[in-house]
Amino acid sequence: MSSPPMIDGAFARWLASRAGQALLDLRTEMGFADTGALKSAGDKVSHDLIRTELAKWRPGDAVLSEEDEGSRLAWAAEVNTGAVSRLTADRVWIVDPLDGTREFSEEGRSDWAVHVALWARNAPSPHGLIAGAVGLPAQQRVLGTDYPPAYPPMTVEAATAGERKIRLAASRSRPPVFLSDLAEDVGAHLVPMGSAGAKIAAVVTGEVDAYIHAGGQYEWDSAAPVAVATATGLHASRIDGSALKYNEADPRLPDLLVCRKDLATRLLAALQKHSG
Numbered sequence: 001m002s003s004p005p006m007i008d009g010a011f012a013r014w015l016a017s018r019a020g021q022a023l024l025d026l027r028t029e030m031g032f033a034d035t036g037a038l039k040s041a042g043d044k045v046s047h048d049l050i051r052t053e054l055a056k057w058r059p060g061d062a063v064l065s066e067e068d069e070g071s072r073l074a075w076a077a078e079v080n081t082g083a084v085s086r087l088t089a090d091r092v093w094i095v096d097p098l099d100g101t102r103e104f105s106e107e108g109r110s111d112w113a114v115h116v117a118l119w120a121r122n123a124p125s126p127h128g129l130i131a132g133a134v135g136l137p138a139q140q141r142v143l144g145t146d147y148p149p150a151y152p153p154m155t156v157e158a159a160t161a162g163e164r165k166i167r168l169a170a171s172r173s174r175p176p177v178f179l180s181d182l183a184e185d186v187g188a189h190l191v192p193m194g195s196a197g198a199k200i201a202a203v204v205t206g207e208v209d210a211y212i213h214a215g216g217q218y219e220w221d222s223a224a225p226v227a228v229a230t231a232t233g234l235h236a237s238r239i240d241g242s243a244l245k246y247n248e249a250d251p252r253l254p255d256l257l258v259c260r261k262d263l264a265t266r267l268l269a270a271l272q273k274h275s276g
């Protein structure tokens, strides 16, 4: 087999595509009768593939994957010894092998994703992400920083014309408690969807106008999609407006807002009012 691309953005796309194909194959092989087994197998197959390829092609880089033992623990308690230390490394791959595991196990659903992001110590942006790809295997597409989709996803005039309400993506299983009130306040309607990656991809492509999450998440849930979203020119921040930061000692990153830049001030003001 030929070598994967040298350029990190293209390599991230290649890796997300490979893992995505393995996940599609697994769905076909296993079917949907035992959802628990399918979820576990999906997490494992994708994680193993990504870990193996990163060890082979980027051996000097550190990795933070959701499926690593101890991944949710802050660095001080991390049990992932033997690996390159991610807090002293110059480059760290932040990976969610299967985001939207629940949706992956439900027949017919396409709102699940593979996240591959690269954080670098010398990155110019506060979030530190220099490359990323979000694979949406069941939607037959991969969004990546190597070819960022056009911005804005639709013209601001078209997006804000007439009576059309803001389309606000939110978790279908655990939306923030304040979101219905916020939506009513800003004239938005909620679009329930699984997977942080699928929701941010929907903002990138203009299928929705914004994504708000609060109440808990980890760096791998948003790193790759935020890399792509910001590469296209979208707004991405914590819900208090502060910068998203990755490869922190504590990998918890509990909330975020991703939206077109023209909506950010309005949505941040509404978040300040409703999320406090």
Ligand SMILES: Nc1ncnc2c1ncn2[C@@H]1O[C@H](COP(=O)(O)O)[C@@H](OP(=O)(O)O)[C@H]1O
Pocket (backbone or CB within 6 Å): 066, 096, 098, 099, 100, 101, 102, 170, 171, 172, 173, 174, 193, 194, 195, 196, 197, 214, 215, 216, 217, 218, 221
């Ligand atoms: N309160 C919470 N605490 C921890 N993780 C959360 C969370 N709410 C959402 N997530 C994670 O964010 C991802 C998207 O969630 P949702 O589909 O509900 O929007 C899922 O990732 P995984 O599928 O990789 O576990 C989910 O586990």
Ligand SMILES: [Mg+2]
Pocket (backbone or CB within 6 Å): 066, 096, 098, 099, 100, 196, 220, 221
């Ligand atoms: Mg996830």
